[in-house]
Amino acid sequence: MARFSIERLGVKPVSEYTVEMVERKGVGHPDYIADAVSEAFSRELCKYYLREFGTILHHNVDKGLVVGGRANPRFGGGEVLEPIRIIVAGRAVTEVKKRGGGRVEVPVDELLEKAVKGFLRKNFRYLDVEKHVRFEGMIRSGSTDLVGIFNLKRGVPLANDTSFGVCFAPLTPTERLVLETEKLLNSAKFKKELPEVGEDIKVMALRIRDKIRLTISAAMISSLVPDKDHYLNVKEEVKRRVEDFSAKIVEGMDVEVNVNVGDKPRAGIFYLTVTGTSAEMGDDGNTGRGNRVNGLITPCRQMSLEATAGKNPVSHVGKIYN
Known part of the structure; x- marks a missing residue:
C-alpha cells in the first residue's frame, strides 16, 4: 500500500461556499472542561511514568463527564447550592513490576486531583475548587512488567488502536474570526x-x-454585576469590542454581532453565573463534544x-495524527 497519495480535491474552497457555519466552545464551557481535565490527567500520568519508570506506560483516560450543579446567581451576589461533579473514567497502569522485583503502586487518585485542581485554578477566577467542585476517578487498574515494556521498545513502535486523523489549512476568514x-x-x-x-x-x-452573523454566549459574574443596567451596559460593550475586532479579522464582509440572545430583561432573565461557568447550574459536559x-x-x-483528549500520546494513532 502506498504511504502517500496526493489528489486534487474536486470541490471549491469552503470560503467560497454560499453558507458556512463555525463554532468554538470557550475554556469555561462544560464540554471544554471535560476535554481539558482528561488531557491534564493524561499529562500528569505521563510525567509520573517518565519520572518513575523512564517511559510512558499504557493509559487512555478519555471518558470525562461534567455533571452540572445547582446555583442561585443574582445581581450583586449569589451562591453555589450543589457542587459541580467531574468524573473521569478510563484505563491506566496502576501497578508496575520493577526489574529487581517488587511492585510500585501508581498514585492515580492523587494525580487526578492535581490535574483537575490545576486546570480549574489556572482558568477560573471565581470558581472555588474546594467548595464548588467534587471529582471522582473511575480508572480500571492494570499491572505491567517493566522489563517486557523495554524489550518491546526495541522494535517498531506499535499502535494500540485503529483510528485516523483529518486536517486542513488554511483557516477561512470565518473560522479565524x-x-x-x-x-x-x-x-x-x-x-x-x-x-x-x-x-x-x-x-x-x-x-x-458575504454576511456573517456572530452569536456570542457569555456568562456574566453575578457578584460583579450590581443591577440590570450594569449588565446591559457590559453586554453592549462586549458587542462593540467584538465589532471593532471583527473589522480587523475579516475584510469586505458585513459582520452582525449578537450577545446573549436568550436574555429577556422584562422577564428578569439574564445570563448570570456565580462561578463563570454554566456547569454550576445543570449544564453538563462530555469529553469529545468540544472543539476539534x-x-x-x-x-x-x-x-x-x-476525542483526542486523554488519549495516550505515544501509542494512540488518532491522537498523534490529529
Missing part, C-alpha cells in the same frame, strides 16, 4: 478591562455569502470525531 473572538474574550487583558465577563463563552458564526484539535467545530469541513 470565531477562533480569535473567543481568545479575545477570554484573554487576561480583556478580563482585566471587563472582569464581569466569565470564562464560559461560546462563539458561533453563520456566514451567508484545531480549536474549532467546522461542519463544512472533513472532520474526525476522534
Whole structure:
C-alpha cells in the first residue's frame, strides 16, 4: 500500500461556499472542561511514568463527564447550592513490576486531583475548587512488567488502536474570526478591562455569502454585576469590542454581532453565573463534544470525531495524527 497519495480535491474552497457555519466552545464551557481535565490527567500520568519508570506506560483516560450543579446567581451576589461533579473514567497502569522485583503502586487518585485542581485554578477566577467542585476517578487498574515494556521498545513502535486523523489549512476568514473572538474574550487583558465577563463563552458564526452573523454566549459574574443596567451596559460593550475586532479579522464582509440572545430583561432573565461557568447550574459536559484539535467545530469541513483528549500520546494513532 502506498504511504502517500496526493489528489486534487474536486470541490471549491469552503470560503467560497454560499453558507458556512463555525463554532468554538470557550475554556469555561462544560464540554471544554471535560476535554481539558482528561488531557491534564493524561499529562500528569505521563510525567509520573517518565519520572518513575523512564517511559510512558499504557493509559487512555478519555471518558470525562461534567455533571452540572445547582446555583442561585443574582445581581450583586449569589451562591453555589450543589457542587459541580467531574468524573473521569478510563484505563491506566496502576501497578508496575520493577526489574529487581517488587511492585510500585501508581498514585492515580492523587494525580487526578492535581490535574483537575490545576486546570480549574489556572482558568477560573471565581470558581472555588474546594467548595464548588467534587471529582471522582473511575480508572480500571492494570499491572505491567517493566522489563517486557523495554524489550518491546526495541522494535517498531506499535499502535494500540485503529483510528485516523483529518486536517486542513488554511483557516477561512470565518473560522479565524470565531477562533480569535473567543481568545479575545477570554484573554487576561480583556478580563482585566471587563472582569464581569466569565470564562464560559461560546462563539458561533453563520456566514451567508458575504454576511456573517456572530452569536456570542457569555456568562456574566453575578457578584460583579450590581443591577440590570450594569449588565446591559457590559453586554453592549462586549458587542462593540467584538465589532471593532471583527473589522480587523475579516475584510469586505458585513459582520452582525449578537450577545446573549436568550436574555429577556422584562422577564428578569439574564445570563448570570456565580462561578463563570454554566456547569454550576445543570449544564453538563462530555469529553469529545468540544472543539476539534484545531480549536474549532467546522461542519463544512472533513472532520474526525476522534476525542483526542486523554488519549495516550505515544501509542494512540488518532491522537498523534490529529
